[in-house]
Amino acid sequence: MxxxxxxxxxxxxxxxxxxxxxxxxxxxxxxxxxxxxxxxxxxxxxxxxxxxxxxxxxxxxxxxxxxxxxxxxxxxxxxxxxxxxxxxxxxxxxxxxxxxxxxxxxxxxxxxxxxxxxxxxxxxxxxxxxxxxxxxxxxxxxxxxxxxxxxxxxxxxxxxxxxxxxxxxxxxxxxxxxxxxxxxxxxxxxxxxxxxxxxxxxxxxxxxxxxxxxxxxxxxxxxxxxxxxxxxxxxGGKDPAYVRADADIEHAVATCIDGAFFNSGQSCCGIERIYVDSRVFDEFVCKSVDLVKGYQLGRPDDIYTTLGPMVKASAAGFVRSQIQDAISKGAIAHIDANDFPLDKVGTPYLAPQLLTNVNHQMRVMTEESFGPVVGIMKVDSDEEAIALMNDSEFGLTASVFTQDIDIAVAIGEQLETGTFFVNRCDYLDPALAWTGVKNxxxxxxxxxxxxxxxxxxxxxxxxxxx
CATH class of the missing domain: 3.40.605.10 (Aldehyde Dehydrogenase; Chain A, domain 1)
Known part of the structure; x- marks a missing residue:
């Protein structure tokens, strides 16, 4: 000592x-x-x-x-x-x-x-x-x-x-x-x-x-x-959200994007991967892109800033490497970093990024990112979504967006997670036990x-x- x-x-x-x-x-x-x-x-x-x-x-x-x-x-x-x-x-x-x-x-x-x-x-x-x-x-x-x-x-x-x-x-x-x-x-x-x-x-x-x-x-x-x-x-976690076809899309977009990018994505229970029913996938992505483009990346002591820097340049570098790995394997990046002038390699300032055409062979969908990036993946059934949500070494929280609460609860019973949310995410109710499974x-x-x-x-x- x-x-x-x-x-x-x-x-x-x-x-x-x-x-x-x-x-x-x-x-x-x-x-x-x-x-x-x-x-x-x-x-x-x-x-x-x-x-x-x-x-x-x-x-x-x-x-x-x-x-x-x-x-x-x-x-x-x-x-x-x-x-x-x-x-x-x-x-x-x-x-x-x-x-x-x-x-x-x-x-x-x-x-x-x-x-x-x-x-x-x-x-x-x-x-x-x-x-x-x-x-x-x-x-x-x-x-x-x-x-x-x-x-x-x-x-x-x-x-x-x-x-x-x-x-x-x-x-x-x-x-x-x-x-x-x-x-x-x-x-x-x-x-x-x-x-x-x-x-x-x-x-x-x-x-x-x-x-x-x-x-x-x-x-x-x-x-x-x-x-x-x-x-x-x-x-920590690699927390998933699943948006069913019957979800309130406006609410799902606002909630998931806030859950993914608040605190520059540096939340153990933040949304890091989103699975969306193919019938509403395009609408969800379009509205999400519009919302992410509205973020203001800047110094956190500026009252107008809505997205601050990551904690260290090395942390931002790790997320950049995940994004590049995904793009190299066919992912589509929907946000142009040039629209966020403070985004510079070697600094903790990192533009938010939203990726589609992603899969679980990409690091961004399996490694904890802990940064302002989220992958959105198309699914065709509840069963496919459940399998993908459980395909992780982590199990802290998971969210489902739907207007059918009975089906949501049935899905939640099958998920390997410590906390299950319906129509919300990234919140700790002190009356509920905070716990996790797996890693x-x-x-x-x-x-x-x-x-x-x-x-x-x-x-x-x-x-x-x-």
Whole structure:
């Protein structure tokens, strides 16, 4: 583990300037942080649920009060257009408040039916310290999914945020401080990859929640191997949408295109491939092209920008390579990059692209793109659409657009996915479990079920002597 402080620099995708510099935690910093968490948890465990809730509600209020600064930081750290940046503040508030509200139900003692001469019940106990490793693309939403239920359940939390968005950890810490959270219950560390792995291996960590790449998930599982602790992994997707012939085409186009290009396509549950019934295919493509051509690619600090840069030039380069691979294999590109003057090779600014004549031999239809490109493929039946939607290593979300809800549900029952949408996409309802299958990871956050992985059941079997 790092014994002396190294410098971490965050380069803004806006102009490649250094926006943030932070010293990485030393081995002493890490040891102090983990020890404080252990000591704080011994006391926090005995704080009533009502008191925990009051502090967490205050944290949300303090966070919202600083939304202008938070939005500006998001714009500069990860490139989200300023006109959309405040939306993440509202999203955090919605999820946090829901998870606070449902804690009573989720953590309630399970009373078993009366059995003469015995008392039997099951309690849910805190694990200890949760280590949360959060990504840059939705830096607050992904983190809060675990932070609030972990703290409400009586755990302490140590947050390691992405090197691209280090100020997010500090904003959350400041909001908790303003809310009066006892010292040590919520802390953060700026860490290298190697030191992150070392923290996972530390005996003082009792649970790990990771959101990021499949490769990152493999590292987390490997580092935690043999420790017998819980690990939650949310690893992204290649999420499909299917537009049936009876769909409201205007609604389907608007929803799918927004789901594909919002946040410059940098969403784990964004739409990355669209299958359209052949009877409405041409209409869907025509309306989609018109909509995509209306995007304004520009600096995200410009209020008129609707499509900001990708987070790094290398990320844009990866998407460009997918597009070129598809075109070389016969795909048709419907958007002229020349209509988006800021699109330049070697920069994170990338024009949106919509491809047809695509198939599953093309990388753009199988690899996670995580950028502003979507392939649209013609299908002739529900059965063909289902087979193609399931033909993926991922399974995070899937969407069907139709006016026949019964058929939609029947299709959804056959899809290999964690969340199934009808006539919408790319949204997390905090009342529903957020989970994935296959390489999208394992575990569950949000909903009352989100508390299960952050607690352990403890059974009480009491014989009453007469």
């Amino acid at each position: 790092t014994s002396k402080r190294q410098l971490q620099q965050t380069y803004s995708p806006i102009d490649n300037s250094v926006y943030v510099e932070r010293a990485l935690a030393s081995s002493e910093d890490v040891n102090d942080t983990l020890q404080k968490a252990v000591e704080a948890q011994a006391n926090w465990l005995h704080v009533t649920l009502q008191e925990r809730a009051a502090i967490c509600y205050k944290m949300v209020d303090a966070f919202i009060a600083n939304e202008d600064e938070i939005a500006n930081q998001l714009c500069w750290m990860m490139g989200r257009p300023i006109q959309y940046a405040r939306g993440e503040v509202a999203g955090l508030a919605e999820r946090a408040r829901y998870m606070i509200d449902v804690a009573d139900e989720a953590l309630a003692t399970i009373r078993l039916p009366e059995n003469t001469g015995f008392l039997r019940y099951i309690k849910r106990e805190a694990l200890g310290t949760a280590f949360v490793i959060a990504p840059w693309n939705y830096p607050y939403l992904t983190a809060i999914n675990v932070i609030i239920p972990a703290i409400m359940a009586g755990n302490c939390v140590v947050l390691k945020h992405s090197a691209q968005t280090p100020l997010c950890a500090e904003q959350l810490f400041n909001a908790f401080q303003k809310a009066g959270l006892p010292a040590g219950v919520f802390q953060y560390l700026h860490l290298s990859h190697a030191d992150t792995e070392a923290v996972i291996k530390d005996r003082r960590i009792d649970y790990v929640a990771f959101t990021g790449s499949v490769a990152g998930g493999v590292m987390v599982e490997s580092a935690s191997c043999g420790r017998f602790i819980g690990v939650g992994l949310e690893l 999208s990871g394992r575990g569950c956050t949000l909903s009352a079920l989100g508390y299960e992985s952050l607690t352990r059941p403890k059974s009480f079997h009491i014989k009453i002597l007469q």
